[in-house]
Amino acid sequence: MIRSLPCSRLYITGYRFYITLFYIFLIMPLVTICILAFNDSHYIALPWQGFSLDWFFADTNERLGLFKDTNLLLSIWTSFKTGFFVALFSTVVGTMAALLFEEENFRLKGLLYFLALAPLVIPGVVLGISILLSSTNAGLYLEDTFGVDVEFLRPSFWLVVIGQFSFGATYVMLLVSARLKKFDRTLEEAALSLRATRLQVIYLITLPFLRPAIIGAFIVAFLISFSNFNTTIFLVGSDPTLPVDLYSRIKFSSTPVLNAVSFMIVAFITLAASISFFLHRKSE
């Protein structure tokens, strides 16, 4: 049953067979997209018509490749920008929240902590519509009362950033808190007794200790933002992010350029994962 216990041959073979099936199930859609990205065809699926790079580089009336499709490139760029700002804001506020809940004591702490965890159990759709509703209300109020038009309160790039930040900060907080729990408090106490101020302690001792977790949390927040659809769709303005653009193409105008984009994403993530894997292994 486990490594140290002997088992019947049938049991082991059966178990391995199941695991193999599971992994086939797991990588089948990814491998399929990657292969079909190079299919010399006008249709997103089979039959295989031969190898071609058209869906990456072609620029004809019939075929518009990924690197020539300005709308698609623009939505990829929007997603990168969104991801960067969401990761930045989430990392700053999420780290502050982790420090606050791990190191400080105050009234209503339990309630605030519950609220900070709430995005885990609020469906993304609900988060999206509630932020859309209240930002629209706030925008209307400002316009009626002061006559000013605040652009980021309408569906726009910055509203998407705000919406994704609202749950990104929760994930950062959890990742940083997990590392903070392993922190040796006597280091802080030693510094404080040597007359360091509280801010100096955080800046010189706590933050350097948290650095790996903060960098990791930044990357996680970026990736969460980059693939988010459920919340984004309600807040998006005239500049769609990549998932929103992909969705409307899948629904209304699918060409194999979708395979090409998907291939790029799969290749990028696999590469990044492998690099982190080997770096991790080296450091062990």
Place this chain on the structure above:
Amino acid sequence: MKKSNSTFYLLITPVLLWLLALIVIPHLDMLFRSFRFETDDGLWVFSLNNYLAFFEDSIYWFTFVQTALYSIGVTILAFVVTFPVAFFLTKVVGKRYSSFMTLLLLIPIWIGELVTVYGWMILLRDNGVINSFLLKIGVIDTPVEMLFTNFSMTIGLLYISMLFMIVPMMSALESMDDSLIEAASDLGASKWTIFRQIVIPYTTPGIVSGGIIVFMLVIGDYVAPNILGGKSSLWFTEQIYNKFLATFNWSEGAAFGFLLLLLSSSIVWVALKLSGQKLDKVGS
């Protein structure tokens, strides 16, 4: 430890802003809006009409119930499918393979649901990869209709959510001492007994937190039901999208959003109560 007040305020201000402006106020706004109704004269009045609309039209509450039952079903399915994998990776396979195989599990998570759901769409189409393969080897004569059914929707929902369950189950299993299983086995316990009496009770925290994450992802998902589902695969998030982005009836949409939030949080609450867990364990 001595705390300085200025640091405390520096930490709590952004956190309070985040929680009030993006979590508390938007949801109060949504609740408020769900009781507002525009009369024929264009006046906004307090009313229960938005909720009455939900109960009067059977399609709405039918979708509501179907979404709830399906989400619970997919969560159970995800547990059944992934538990053997989590056990295999932590207890059965050698360390060398296990880290590589775990890495493979993370890749589809980061690729994002739009790409993976799209991959399943290509696989399951009438002229898709699976049908072409089955036709070629002669198992079937005509393509089997798989896409746009409840089957394809379930596959999609399972695929996008199940991996989030493996990680918490693996960390629970990792902390479990192998000698517990060895002792039980020496005393003559069967595999089933060991599994039911030792492994499952020990892993319950991991199963519950993983299950809640899976459930939330499934019940709040829009992409898989919308792209892979058929005419009968109604999903409650789709009703909310329609209210907001197609018919622009935001008041009814807010009521529906609130009902979805109520549904998901009460099911999560019951799951936490039944297993005696706290919400903050879910995140970690």
